[in-house]
Amino acid sequence: VVGVLDDCLCDIASIDNFNTYKIFPKIKQLQERDYFRYYKVNLKRPCPFWAEDGHCSIKDCHVEPCPESKIPVGIKAGLSNKYLKVANNTKELQDCEQANKLGAINNTLSNQSKEAFIDWARYDDSQDHFCELDDERSPAAQYVDLLLNPERYTGYKGSSAWRVWNSIYEENCFKPRSVYRPLNPLAPSRGEDDGESFYTWLEGLCLEKRVFYKLISGLHASINLHLCANYLLEETWGKPSWGHNIKEFKRRFDPVETKGEGPRRLKNLYFLYLIELRALSKVAPYFERSIVDLYTGNVEDDADTKSLLLSIFQDTKSFPMHFDEKSMFAGNKKGAKSLKEEFRLHFKNISRIMDCVGCDKCRLWGKLQTQGLGTALKILFSEKEIQKLPENSPSKGFQLTRQEIVALLNAFGRLSTSIRELQNFKVLLQHSR
Numbered sequence: 001v002v003g004v005l006d007d008c009l010c011d012i013a014s015i016d017n018f019n020t021y022k023i024f025p026k027i028k029q030l031q032e033r034d035y036f037r038y039y040k041v042n043l044k045r046p047c048p049f050w051a052e053d054g055h056c057s058i059k060d061c062h063v064e065p066c067p068e069s070k071i072p073v074g075i076k077a078g079l080s081n082k083y084l085k086v087a088n089n090t091k092e093l094q095d096c097e098q099a100n101k102l103g104a105i106n107n108t109l110s111n112q113s114k115e116a117f118i119d120w121a122r123y124d125d126s127q128d129h130f131c132e133l134d135d136e137r138s139p140a141a142q143y144v145d146l147l148l149n150p151e152r153y154t155g156y157k158g159s160s161a162w163r164v165w166n167s168i169y170e171e172n173c174f175k176p177r178s179v180y181r182p183l184n185p186l187a188p189s190r191g192e193d194d195g196e197s198f199y200t201w202l203e204g205l206c207l208e209k210r211v212f213y214k215l216i217s218g219l220h221a222s223i224n225l226h227l228c229a230n231y232l233l234e235e236t237w238g239k240p241s242w243g244h245n246i247k248e249f250k251r252r253f254d255p256v257e258t259k260g261e262g263p264r265r266l267k268n269l270y271f272l273y274l275i276e277l278r279a280l281s282k283v284a285p286y287f288e289r290s291i292v293d294l295y296t297g298n299v300e301d302d303a304d305t306k307s308l309l310l311s312i313f314q315d316t317k318s319f320p321m322h323f324d325e326k327s328m329f330a331g332n333k334k335g336a337k338s339l340k341e342e343f344r345l346h347f348k349n350i351s352r353i354m355d356c357v358g359c360d361k362c363r364l365w366g367k368l369q370t371q372g373l374g375t376a377l378k379i380l381f382s383e384k385e386i387q388k389l390p391e392n393s394p395s396k397g398f399q400l401t402r403q404e405i406v407a408l409l410n411a412f413g414r415l416s417t418s419i420r421e422l423q424n425f426k427v428l429l430q431h432s433r
Contacts, residue, residue: 218272372411
């Protein structure tokens with residue numbers, strides 16, 4: 001994957017160097033700070049689009065809630081024992097048990113953390129918020145320690161996973177009716193309509209709709225990269241061994257095996273990285289104000305966390321080849337407003353589809369990364385409001401909740417990790433030859 005990206009004037013080698021030497025080490029450090037490692041999420045929301053059967057259909061395939069003593073105050077989790085059917089053969093049973101084990105959420109929280117969350121909630125409630133996030137306010141929402149629940153291979157596959165991605169691509173990516181082949185990269189081969197030549201339809205779309213497709217494709221590529229880089233290689237004496245799976249990586253991205261589509265998917269990952277990088281550089285003034293505090297209750301740690309975050313913002317501002325979002329929604333006012341609303345509603349729909357993911361760990365990271373991207377888009381389309389922010393008082397025009405901030409930085413951290421892992425795979429492929 002080399003050269004200049006479409007729809008912007010940035011080359012891949014520049015992004016690789018910038019990410020490796022400036023962004024990746026700092027963002028990794030930031031994700032380990034208390035403010036950014038705990039994400040409040042509702043994993044119990046029902047799928048709004050179809051009756052969810054999940055990947056697994058046997059008892060214990062869903063995440064067990066924390067023991068009562070370990071649940072932060074005010075958070076209650078119901079136990080679901082409703083299963084639609086019983087697994088009908090041994091292979092399905094084994095796959096299911098593996099997916100159950102690998103996809104389970106580790107809900108361990110220390111007493112110290114639980115006490116801190118009560119304090120955080122008190123602090124957050126005292127801030128002025130002008131948007132209501134039902135996920136955050138729901139009694140079923142709970143804090144999850146992201147460091148204890150890394151994004152990696154879980155065994156989640158089959159019809160449930162297929163249906164989620166199919167719904168995202170087919171119903172939300174502005175695909176013309178004249179295009180019959182599924183956009184989903186998981187779709188089986190369809191003969192002459194395959195490979196790089198299939199994408200000529202994209203050139204006929206306006207910039208905004210092309211961008212939307214690239215963002216979703218880039219997110220899918222990033223998630224696939226994490227699974228390939230953190231794959232269950234073997235299990236000995238009950239202890240799993242995780243690492244890079246070159247065969248799986250080639251199956252998803254190799255130019256020959258994907259008929260030229262793999263490199264395009266990876267280019268879309270770089271494009272998504274640029275979009276979120278641009279959002280971080282744009283939102284810096286919001287965090288540079290003294291009134292904004294990354295509050296956990298530990299004054300010294302909070303100051304260090306904010307200092308590290310501002311240092312990352314300085315780096316993002318120094319990047320010389322940013323995507324120019326002003327080229328989007330730049331037509332006549334009425335048409336631009338209508339297109340922006342269509343863009344927003346399509347993206348909102350995709351975030352709701354994440355409630356249909358049948359594996360809890362996959363759902364966690366799917367929700368976090370779509371919320372992170374949604375927050376990035378919110379920032380890019382709020383430039384005027386950000387410029388008008390008062391220095392010492394809350395702004396009614398533009399606000400970010402704790403959940404949005406945590407999602408934004410962790411989602412970008414995932415993209416930074418994907419691009420770093422891509423370098424690792426390049427080295428491994430050279431050695432394997």
